[in-house]
Amino acid sequence: MKSIITKAGQSLFDEIRHEDDQGTEYWLSRELAKVLSYSDYRNFISVINKAMEACLNSGGAIENHFGDVTEMVSIGYGVKREIKEIRLSRYACYLIVQNADPAKEIVAIGQTYFAIQTRTQELQKEEQPQLTEEEQKRLFLRGEMTRHNTQLAAAAQEAGVKTSLDYAIFQNHGYRGLYGGLEAKDIQARKGLKKSQHILDHMGSTELAANLFRATQTEEKIKRERIRGKQNANRVHEEVGAKVRQTIEEIGGTMPEDLPTADSIKHIEKKLNPPARKKKPIE
Template sequence: MTTRQEPSLFEKIRKADEEGNEFWSARELAKVLEYTEYRYFKAVIERAKEACKNSEQSVSDHFGDMHDMIELGKGAKRKSENVKLSRYACYLIVQNADPAKEVVALGQTYFAVQTRLQEIRQMEEYKNLPGENEKRVFLRSEVARHNLLLADSARIAGVVEPIDYAVFQNHGYMGLYGGLDAKAIHERKELKKSQHILDHMGSSELAANLFRTTQTDDKLRRENITGKQKANKTHFEVGQKVRQTIQELGGTMPENLPSAESIKRLAKENDPKPIRKR
């Protein structure tokens, strides 16, 4: 007879809003992570938001302000600030929380495993997508999400400041695009200054960048790479390997692929609704 596994602490506090979207309460997560006072936990949330921003994710899609009503006794209530967190917001928070706490390590494992399971489910969805536009929207979202994870790995490796992260990202581009950095790719694709490179990639080019991102993330973590120079070198070498694979398969080099129309309009039509602020 199989014994039913007890849900994890983090699964127990997972909630769903009226539209069925999962979320976590920052105040409840703070208690689970053994922060005695919420004011100390707010600093962790701010660091997680900064990591989210550095990875080119929309902070408002993952961190939504909301309020709770707290009982004060004798029927009195007080409005208390709180934050509605997505799964990825929680992942960033546990990566920025106090590593000395055993429960934080449990949280890192839980959200990493759940992220991987979600990836597998999503790749099954990708196989069934009907056309190029749908694949572009899906892959653009995946690249943005994995850039978030890569930003965290880079931070652990020692790439902390925004300018350092920009250099780190350029090394990945240069490896994949035959020495072209982000600015040079922009010029090669004849994009305007306000247009983001990733928003104008077709599905093949997005897939190559997704592979570059995921493999660099895995390598940084697996080999415990530390130091900005080593992290940059790793990103460049992974980009080169992806480029070499494309060449061996007889594919078109990414810098020679044509620019596609902006994905932002397509994303609005296909993306699920972001977390709503209350």
């Protein structure tokens, strides 16, 4: 497995991080392509284009996150030439790894890294010191799960998962792959949750990140391979879940079913949006 920690103890993604004179951080597209194991930069450009489209669809301004720049590189004998680069924000990097080749192991790691770091940065800018770093991560990842589960449901429906019962079975196949055979009700019991308590609301950031990767890659695989038939969709979901589980095992991580049960995400949301206090009537 490719190591993501350099000799200096930094993440590979941190090592290629730059800051300009104003202290604004950025990444360069060619350096990111290399870290993500894209040997042909032309193939990486198509990934960037998908990320730009995702930025636009989410209401973002492309120019705020993707900027064309020119770099001078040495080609030997003291000669330099200009090359075109794209200056990327942290959010741009996040969108890129979400659209990169899921077969590349480093892409899975990059998705978690940029997802967490992007939201942490946003919350810091919003000056919300009442949230811990773990709470910030959970809040962001839970929101991403909601968004990507909606997209996954649409992809599954296109494949033939039509009824609510079909979708429940489809979701259970994903859980079975990721949780070593456990279905939703089994996970609830293992985590000490009531039937009325949503599993995702009680996951820590590590467990949410694993489930987010399961959801995004299942959606992508169903679309990419034009999966049809609910049995085939179920199979794909379980296979992807199992692959994520295998990756966790290979890097020495804790299996998701063994991770601690977190307090409800709704308690974090209340910190950000406390209920309005009723005014005491004038006597």
